[in-house]
Amino acid sequence: MNIPAALSDQAGAGAPHVMALGPLTRSTDMLSGLLIQGDLHSLRVSETRGQLEAELAAEAVDVIVCEVSGDASEHLNLPVRLLRLYALNRLAKVPAVIWLSDLPAQTLDAQASELRDAGVGVEVASLVDKHSLAGALGRLATRRPARPAGAACPPARFTEDNLRQSVESGQEFRIVLQPQYDLTTGRMVGAEALARWRHGGFGEIPPSEFLPALRRLGRKCALFDFVLARVHEVLHTLLRANAALPVSINASAATLAIPGLLYRLDAGARREGIPAELLKIELTEDVDIDDIQRIASDLEWMRARGFGISMDDFGTGTSTLERLTRLPFSEFKIDRSFVQRMHTEPAARAVVITALDLGRRLGMRVVAEGIERSEHIYLLRELGCHVGQGYELCRPLEVSDFIAKVLNEASAQPLPRNGEQYRVA
Known part of the structure; x- marks a missing residue:
């Protein structure tokens, strides 16, 4: 996959822990560049969704990045899957999701908006614009988090x-x-x-x-x-x-x-x-x-x-x-x-x-x-x-x-x- 190991000592303050969900065909260089620049705190690659679930249970992940194209759109249901895992108490939090795509933005934006309303931070970035992924990460950093719809409230931290x-x-x-x-x-x-x-x-x-x-x-x-x-x-x-x-x-x-x-x-x-x-x-x-x-x-x-x-x-x-x-x-x-x-x-x-x-x-x-x-x-x-x-x-x-x-x-x-x-x- 040719992505370097996590360079957490170079990461900037508040840089996210990112998991890339494969297969990655066109975004490897883009992700590696952000890691080397310190825009990511860490970067791991998961080849399958089954492997991803095990890794999410084992370590904190802020953002999951995956490619979505006309002939590879199986990752569009990932946010819904994350909500289900959260509802089953198998995740401590719902990671945000970035869809890297070569499809027209309006094709995915409406679906991303609905998922944000449900409680998942979803952004769409371009596979052909190397600055687009950094912009999506920036929007996630400034967007107010929402509790997943239908999820149980956490135990009260006060009396x-x-x-x-x-x-x-x-x-x-x-x-x-x-x-x-x-x-x-x-x-x-x-x-x-x-x-x-x-x-x-x-x-x-x-x-x-x-x-x-x-x-x-x-x-x-x-x-x-x-x-x-x-x-x-x-x-x-x-x-x-x-x-x-x-x-x-x-x-x-x-x-x-x-x-x-x-x-x-x-x-x-x-x-x-x-x-x-x-x-x-x-x-x-x-x-x-x-x-x-x-x-x-x-x-x-x-x-x-x-x-x-x-x-x-x-x-x-x-x-x-x-x-x-x-x-x-x-x-x-x-x-x-x-x-x-x-x-x-x-x-x-x-x-x-x-x-x-x-x-x-x-x-x-x-x-x-x-x-x-x-x-x-x-x-x-x-x-x-x-x-x-x-x-x-x-x-x-x-x-x-x-x-x-x-x-x-x-x-x-x-x-x-x-x-x-x-x-x-």
């Missing part, structure tokens, strides 16, 4: 008492801020505040684990109050520098229905001297609205006080249009799944186009979520979308980094035109 004490004391919780950008000028125009928990014993606990537990404990209000207090601090700093931007805070319908919460939010903003226009409530889809009329009345009051009201994940859930037409939103956010599939799936593009047209007709701002590639920016601009957020624009930032970025106006760089490469922040 409910741990969580209750942490959120009430605020000692292990913090916020990060996901910037939002004007897609025409490249200037930052807002941000979304996101809660993060760094457990003293287990490190970072993802929101997908602690948010459901908080909901069961009935402590979402405590988290909302914590995030709101941190956002007040950020806005105070930016107001003193005359550089304040609107910041949104996530809340479920159940949280907003807590008696007095919205009035406390209003009173706290006035007490702290923070203009209502700088605070936005982002209504999530995680809880059904039982009494939509009562919540509509409360949110109308908030709008009248000057606060923004945003609907998260437009296009998902069963009550999207009912919420949009009956609640007083000032903006809604197109769910990431449509943004990431709009290049390859006509139906997804139609949803994005319809959402933008609906926003214009209703007089609402529309924000595109999940922008992870430069081509997402290009197409959204062409379709008339003015605001977006996602890893291609900027990753979520720690508070100090976010404030520094705003004050230094680093986000004012122009966005790329077609064919240009965007520098990830």
